Amino acid sequence: MIRNNNGSRVESVHRALFLLKVMAQEGSLSVTEAAKALDVDPSTAQRLLATLAGDGFAEQGEHRRYGPGPELLRPGMMRAVPPLRVRARPHLERLFERVGETVHLATLVGTKVHHVDGIEATTHALRFGLRVGVILPAHVTSSGKAMLADLPLHEVDARYRIALSGASGPAAEIDFEKLYRDLDETRRHGVGMNFQESEDGVAAFAVSLGVIDGEHAAFSIAMPIARFGSGDAKRISDHLIRTAAELKESQL
Known part of the structure; x- marks a missing residue:
């Protein structure tokens, strides 16, 4: 269990990490689903997903859905924790x-x-x-x-x-x-x-x-x-x- 009550949290980083968790749990998500999950505009969700994809932590697959990328799937990066x-x-x-x-x-x-x-x-x-x-x-x-x-x-x-x-x-x-x-x-x-x-x-x-x-x-x-x-x-x-x-x- 990770607890973090640090008031200096950067919101954009928090949102990107949240999307990584959703991808790990659900397998993939669309821009629309990401925007709804974060309660942000689709354009904001698109930029976050594109950034994750650009750094290898996400990749766009069929039907323009984003899933875990090679950096996230490297051995030791992910552990089997139930949602x-x-x-x-x-x-x-x-x-x-x-x-x-x-x-x-x-x-x-x-x-x-x-x-x-x-x-x-x-x-x-x-x-x-x-x-x-x-x-x-x-x-x-x-x-x-x-x-x-x-x-x-x-x-x-x-x-x-x-x-x-x-x-x-x-x-x-x-x-x-x-x-x-x-x-x-x-x-x-x-x-x-x-x-x-x-x-x-x-x-x-x-x-x-x-x-x-x-x-x-x-x-x-x-x-x-x-x-x-x-x-x-x-x-x-x-x-x-x-x-x-x-x-x-x-x-x-």
């Missing part, structure tokens, strides 16, 4: 068994949360559906708050400066004072919370898993706010913190 979602799945299942509500594994890319795996609670008449594949703004989601709270303030500011200056920046203004208060509260409790901020009628809680092999990840639990009771917050928070600790212990 994050595979390694986290047993713990996600354990969390689901403990809470009986819909659970997700999410990652943080820039200022966006990517839901990469999940288990839906189907026994309730009123339930929260799966959001696997859905990308949401980090500042309105429980998992986004949990992961942003891991970062120093200047790193949070830097991410949002990049997002707001890009063509695909947030459509609505961000209340940074509220965001900072939310992150302070998340640090105090160890759990990020979302009450109808990302979607109407939803209560959600999340805990950061830290950075695992370069991916900043979190577990989240979501339920209809109509079923949310006064004792649920502590119960859910305790299970999140416990399960996250178990996952981290298993990676040591």
Whole structure:
């Protein structure tokens, strides 16, 4: 497990390394897929992929898709490590068994949360559906708050400066004072919370898993706010913190 909370990270390098991880895990990706994964313009994704290809770390194959290049495939450069979602799945299942509500594994890319795996609670008449594949703004989601709270303030500011200056920046203004208060509260409790901020009628809680092999990840639990009771917050928070600790212990 690699952890890196260095606030001096260069965003372009981070993006290039993220694309290398995706290529290693998925085998190949297109410019469109790379742009979506990074939440950047296709032209930016194209430049990153072209740079990786130029240095031999990627190569363009059939259908103009990019895969690992000769430099990345040299002996000793790659090791057989299961993808994050595979390694986290047993713990996600354990969390689901403990809470009986819909659970997700999410990652943080820039200022966006990517839901990469999940288990839906189907026994309730009123339930929260799966959001696997859905990308949401980090500042309105429980998992986004949990992961942003891991970062120093200047790193949070830097991410949002990049997002707001890009063509695909947030459509609505961000209340940074509220965001900072939310992150302070998340640090105090160890759990990020979302009450109808990302979607109407939803209560959600999340805990950061830290950075695992370069991916900043979190577990989240979501339920209809109509079923949310006064004792649920502590119960859910305790299970999140416990399960996250178990996952981290298993990676040591």
